[in-house]
Amino acid sequence: MNTFHLMFAPMEGQSDPALREQCYNNGATSTFTEMARVAALVRNNKSTWEKIDIPKEIPTYIQISVVNENNLARFLHKFEPQPGFLGFNLNLGCPSPKVIQKGLGCALLKRTAKVQRLIKIIQQHGYSASIKMRLGLNQFEKEKKVYLNLINAVDADFFIVHARHGMERDKDAPDWSVYKECVATGKNIIANGDITTKEQITELRAIGCKGAMIGRAAVEDPTIFARLK
Numbered sequence: 001m002n003t004f005h006l007m008f009a010p011m012e013g014q015s016d017p018a019l020r021e022q023c024y025n026n027g028a029t030s031t032f033t034e035m036a037r038v039a040a041l042v043r044n045n046k047s048t049w050e051k052i053d054i055p056k057e058i059p060t061y062i063q064i065s066v067v068n069e070n071n072l073a074r075f076l077h078k079f080e081p082q083p084g085f086l087g088f089n090l091n092l093g094c095p096s097p098k099v100i101q102k103g104l105g106c107a108l109l110k111r112t113a114k115v116q117r118l119i120k121i122i123q124q125h126g127y128s129a130s131i132k133m134r135l136g137l138n139q140f141e142k143e144k145k146v147y148l149n150l151i152n153a154v155d156a157d158f159f160i161v162h163a164r165h166g167m168e169r170d171k172d173a174p175d176w177s178v179y180k181e182c183v184a185t186g187k188n189i190i191a192n193g194d195i196t197t198k199e200q201i202t203e204l205r206a207i208g209c210k211g212a213m214i215g216r217a218a219v220e221d222p223t224i225f226a227r228l229k
């Protein structure tokens with residue numbers, strides 16, 4: 001990861017192919033599909049397969065939510081990459097109680113051995129595997145530095161660190177102080193959470209982040225990528 005990456009975030013109900021294309025045309029280096037549950041893909045759920053469709057050759061990571069290794073292997077066996085596909089991104093950030101109850105999203109943050117196995121399965125199929133994560137399921141896990149354990153223990157191609165824990169809402173300020181220690185692991189770190197200005201990009205570059213991911217600000221105005229370049 002040599003150049004600084006500007007990524008358009010996975011966003012349920014928002015990051016459809018049309019908006020992904022708009023973000024790309026405005027300078028986003030890559031885009032993400034909204035989260036798709038692998039259990040539903042394995043069941044051949046039509047609307048879930050539509051979520052991961054890449055109808056035009058736009059650089060796109062497919063975001064998946066999975067805990068069961070057999071399901072992941074079954075899905076990957078069926079999967080055929082379309083032009084534009086860059087790799088898979090594992091969701092370790094969704095804080096929804098329904099998702100947590102299934103052991104997915106933020107619930108996976110502390111399961112480092114499990115996450116490493118999931119990432120390895122994807123990589124063994126020849127695909128890039130990255131992670132999008134929060135700092136922990138809650139304040140306690142954040143204080144225990146669950147995020148740092150995970151980054152150290154898992155060989156993902158890059159880690160998108162949304163600098164909030166799972167109990168924090170969008171109005172709570174993200175904690176940018178974590179990026180320095182995340183970067184010190186030597187892994188590829190992408191920052192996420194309330195990034196809207198060129199000054200912030202300059203700060204993140206100085207810390208050593210390899211990129212920034214933009215969500216809500218890009219939904220409001222996809223030309224933000226052109227301004228941040």
Ligand SMILES: Cc1cc2nc3c(=O)[nH]c(=O)nc-3n(C[C@H](O)[C@H](O)[C@H](O)COP(=O)(O)O)c2cc1C
Pocket residue numbers: 009010011012013014033034035063091093094132162192193194195213214215216217
């Ligand atoms: C409506 C909405 C849907 C989202 N859907 C997803 C999703 O499917 N997968 C995911 O990893 N994050 C999802 N997120 C989180 C965003 O990707 C991003 O991490 C968060 O909005 C913080 O970045 P921002 O301040 O630039 O918006 C969603 C956020 C919102 C507001």
